[in-house]
Each structure stands twice: as C-alpha cells, then as structure tokens.
Amino acid sequence: MVTSLIRRMIQTAFVIFAMTLIVFIGVNVIGNPVDILINPDLNQAERALVIQHLGLDQPLWSQYLSFIKGLMQGDFGDSFVYKRPALEVILERLPATLELALCAMVIAIVVGLPLGLYAGLYPERISSRLIMTVSILGFSLPTFWVGLMFILLFAVQLGWLPSNGRGETAMLFGVPWSFLTPDGISHLLLPALNLALFKTSLILRLTRAGVQEVIMQDFVKFARAKGLSESRIILVHILKNLMIPVVTIIGLEFGSLIAFSVVTESIYGWPGMGKLIIDSINLLDRPVIVAYLMMMVILFVTLNFIIDICYTLLDPRVRLEGKG
Structure with a gap:
C-alpha cells in the first residue's frame, strides 16, 4: 500500500509540473500578451515601462522560472482589476x-x-x-x-x-x-x-x-x-x-x-x-x-x-x- 501511494505521489508531481507548462504556454506564449495586457492607447515609453514591470521583456525560460517561483510561494501576482493578490481574490470566492x-x-x-x-x-x-x-x-x-x-x-x-x-x-x-x-x-x-x-x-x-x-x-x-x-x-x-x-x-x-x-x-x-x-x-x-x-x-x-x-x-x- 505504501509503495503504491508513493508511486501515485510521484505521478501527481509530474502531472502538476506538466500543467504548469501548459498554463504558462496558454497564458504567456500563445498570442501576444503585450497586446492583450497593455492598453493600446499608451505611448511607446509607457508601454516599455509596463512591459518591464510585468517582466515580459525577459526570455521565456526566465519568465517560466519566475512563474514557478511565484507558484511555490503562492504568489500569482496582483489582480489587474481588484488591485489585490490574485490568490486572495480567488480564496475570497x-x-x-x-x-x-x-x-x-x-x-x-x-x-x-x-x-x-x-x-x-x-x-x-x-x-x-x-x-x-x-x-x-x-x-x-x-x-x-x-x-x-x-x-x-x-x-x-x-x-x-x-x-x-x-x-x-x-x-x-x-x-x-x-x-x-x-x-x-x-x-x-x-x-x-x-x-x-x-x-x-x-x-x-x-x-x-x-x-x-x-x-x-x-x-x-x-x-x-x-x-x-x-x-x-x-x-x-x-x-x-x-x-x-x-x-x-x-x-x-x-x-x-x-x-x-x-x-x-x-x-x-x-x-x-x-x-x-x-x-x-x-x-x-x-x-x-x-x-x-x-x-x-x-x-x-x-x-x-x-x-x-x-x-x-x-x-x-x-x-x-x-x-x-
């Protein structure tokens, strides 16, 4: 029984890791996140500041490592709408x-x-x-x-x-x-x-x-x-x-x-x-x-x-x- 539970825990860890990749690609890679997240009325200087603030100017591997680090700390970033931590908004509902x-x-x-x-x-x-x-x-x-x-x-x-x-x-x-x-x-x-x-x-x-x-x-x-x-x-x-x-x-x-x-x-x-x-x-x-x-x-x-x-x-x- 213990062996089977350990095996399932390892499989669970692999599933979570695979899903972090899928979620990261789906949200950060597919399409152009800059066009989605940034107001098109901003000028180039303001766009550059927002891109730097969101970390979108970093290479994808660096963005993914930051994404994983945030997940392990329970930090998903602040909601753009509610101006509060996203996890706090979710847990409230x-x-x-x-x-x-x-x-x-x-x-x-x-x-x-x-x-x-x-x-x-x-x-x-x-x-x-x-x-x-x-x-x-x-x-x-x-x-x-x-x-x-x-x-x-x-x-x-x-x-x-x-x-x-x-x-x-x-x-x-x-x-x-x-x-x-x-x-x-x-x-x-x-x-x-x-x-x-x-x-x-x-x-x-x-x-x-x-x-x-x-x-x-x-x-x-x-x-x-x-x-x-x-x-x-x-x-x-x-x-x-x-x-x-x-x-x-x-x-x-x-x-x-x-x-x-x-x-x-x-x-x-x-x-x-x-x-x-x-x-x-x-x-x-x-x-x-x-x-x-x-x-x-x-x-x-x-x-x-x-x-x-x-x-x-x-x-x-x-x-x-x-x-x-």
Missing part, C-alpha cells in the same frame, strides 16, 4: 463555490444512490423503469435551460424561492456560509438543485449498472444460500462492492462541480469562483485566470489521490497488488 458544490453533491448522492440501488434490485418494476426514464432527462436537458426554467417556475410564477445572489450568511470559523441562515438556504436551493441534476442522473445510472453486475456474482448467491437477510446482503455484499466505481465518479464529479459551475453561478448570480473567472476572462485579468487554473489542477490531482486511497480501503485486491 472559494467558500461560496464549495458550499454550492457540496450541497449539489449531497443532493446527488442522497437521491441518486438509493434510486439507483432500487432500480438495480427490481429492474422489472414499473417504478424502476420510470426512474430510469426520468434519469435520461437529467442527462439530456441543458443546464442553462433547466436553470432558466427553475427561475421561471419557482421564482417568477410561484414566488417560492429567490433567483439571484447568495442571501444572508453567517460566520463559521471566520468564513461566511449561506446554509446557516433560512434566507441563505432559500437562495442556495435553486442553484444547488440545478447543479445536482446531471450528477444525480449519473450516480443513479452508475449505481443501477453496478448493482446488476454485482448481484450476479457468486459471493452474493452464496450469501443468499447461507440464509442471510436481504438487508444484510444489500448493505454488506452488494453496496460495498458497487461503491468502488461510485466513489471514483463522486470524487471526480465533485471536482467538476467546483471547476465547471460557471453556468449555474452566472445564471443565479452566485458570487463564487465560476462567476469570477468569467468576469476575469472578459476583463483579461491574467493573474486571476492563472490562479484559478492552477487551483483547479491541484484540486483534481488531490481528489484523484484521495480516490486512490479509498480504492485501497474498499478493495482488498488493490492492497494485495501493492504487496506483490
């Missing part, structure tokens, strides 16, 4: 995105896992077929359209829920959270449901497929032959074994919820990182863009590492392979 992603993932797991388990155990029932039919809609309907329909129905027509902003927040460990206040929960509910729709369908269908595969295995038949109760067979033998692929999807999809919640945050005016990165791209705020991209890289490789540890704990074959 991080709690809102984390809260939205966590709420959406909890909804997806609480709804998708039991329904997928039921549909897999009783595939011939009409209710199971109805569940699978509805899950297709979760895959098919565009997120932005569902978000607009939610706003039209629950905010405009019925007036049950607000459609914009984060609402009232309360402090916990020095961080503002919406789920701690009734007004914040009402603001959180619509965007979380919108963001959870696709993930719920994905977990549901994956769970159903896993149940149908595991239920045919010999150890399940043997457990039934021993006279074990159906609830014990489901919880101990079926659920534990189908959780291996489900854990992978949950981990990766949680990362995607954080990284790609741009559409949902834009529709509902949710003040998270997704809305921030859209504004930064429109305003060409390079330090914020770089900080966001590198945070997403670190997030995904960390989630993959945690998933590998969960694999090892859930599947004895992985531990045996590591010993081998």
Whole structure:
C-alpha cells in the first residue's frame, strides 16, 4: 500500500509540473500578451515601462522560472482589476463555490444512490423503469435551460424561492456560509438543485449498472444460500462492492462541480469562483485566470489521490497488488 501511494505521489508531481507548462504556454506564449495586457492607447515609453514591470521583456525560460517561483510561494501576482493578490481574490470566492458544490453533491448522492440501488434490485418494476426514464432527462436537458426554467417556475410564477445572489450568511470559523441562515438556504436551493441534476442522473445510472453486475456474482448467491437477510446482503455484499466505481465518479464529479459551475453561478448570480473567472476572462485579468487554473489542477490531482486511497480501503485486491 505504501509503495503504491508513493508511486501515485510521484505521478501527481509530474502531472502538476506538466500543467504548469501548459498554463504558462496558454497564458504567456500563445498570442501576444503585450497586446492583450497593455492598453493600446499608451505611448511607446509607457508601454516599455509596463512591459518591464510585468517582466515580459525577459526570455521565456526566465519568465517560466519566475512563474514557478511565484507558484511555490503562492504568489500569482496582483489582480489587474481588484488591485489585490490574485490568490486572495480567488480564496475570497472559494467558500461560496464549495458550499454550492457540496450541497449539489449531497443532493446527488442522497437521491441518486438509493434510486439507483432500487432500480438495480427490481429492474422489472414499473417504478424502476420510470426512474430510469426520468434519469435520461437529467442527462439530456441543458443546464442553462433547466436553470432558466427553475427561475421561471419557482421564482417568477410561484414566488417560492429567490433567483439571484447568495442571501444572508453567517460566520463559521471566520468564513461566511449561506446554509446557516433560512434566507441563505432559500437562495442556495435553486442553484444547488440545478447543479445536482446531471450528477444525480449519473450516480443513479452508475449505481443501477453496478448493482446488476454485482448481484450476479457468486459471493452474493452464496450469501443468499447461507440464509442471510436481504438487508444484510444489500448493505454488506452488494453496496460495498458497487461503491468502488461510485466513489471514483463522486470524487471526480465533485471536482467538476467546483471547476465547471460557471453556468449555474452566472445564471443565479452566485458570487463564487465560476462567476469570477468569467468576469476575469472578459476583463483579461491574467493573474486571476492563472490562479484559478492552477487551483483547479491541484484540486483534481488531490481528489484523484484521495480516490486512490479509498480504492485501497474498499478493495482488498488493490492492497494485495501493492504487496506483490
């Protein structure tokens, strides 16, 4: 187990190094950063001063070394728009995105896992077929359209829920959270449901497929032959074994919820990182863009590492392979 974890840590380091190259080339090399970052109305002397201040007059290898040095120190430069450190601007918006992603993932797991388990155990029932039919809609309907329909129905027509902003927040460990206040929960509910729709369908269908595969295995038949109760067979033998692929999807999809919640945050005016990165791209705020991209890289490789540890704990074959 230790050997496999060390191997994964080395692979993770290589992935992060490769992504620093890609991010640096994408932001600093492709196109002409001078034309992008500097106001065209400046005269030549002012342009030269700005180029020198940004370090764009240095060779690329020197710029890359400065880029790596800044990353290791957590220094992504100051935002061109907010006039503050880019990492500080990102971290200020991080709690809102984390809260939205966590709420959406909890909804997806609480709804998708039991329904997928039921549909897999009783595939011939009409209710199971109805569940699978509805899950297709979760895959098919565009997120932005569902978000607009939610706003039209629950905010405009019925007036049950607000459609914009984060609402009232309360402090916990020095961080503002919406789920701690009734007004914040009402603001959180619509965007979380919108963001959870696709993930719920994905977990549901994956769970159903896993149940149908595991239920045919010999150890399940043997457990039934021993006279074990159906609830014990489901919880101990079926659920534990189908959780291996489900854990992978949950981990990766949680990362995607954080990284790609741009559409949902834009529709509902949710003040998270997704809305921030859209504004930064429109305003060409390079330090914020770089900080966001590198945070997403670190997030995904960390989630993959945690998933590998969960694999090892859930599947004895992985531990045996590591010993081998």
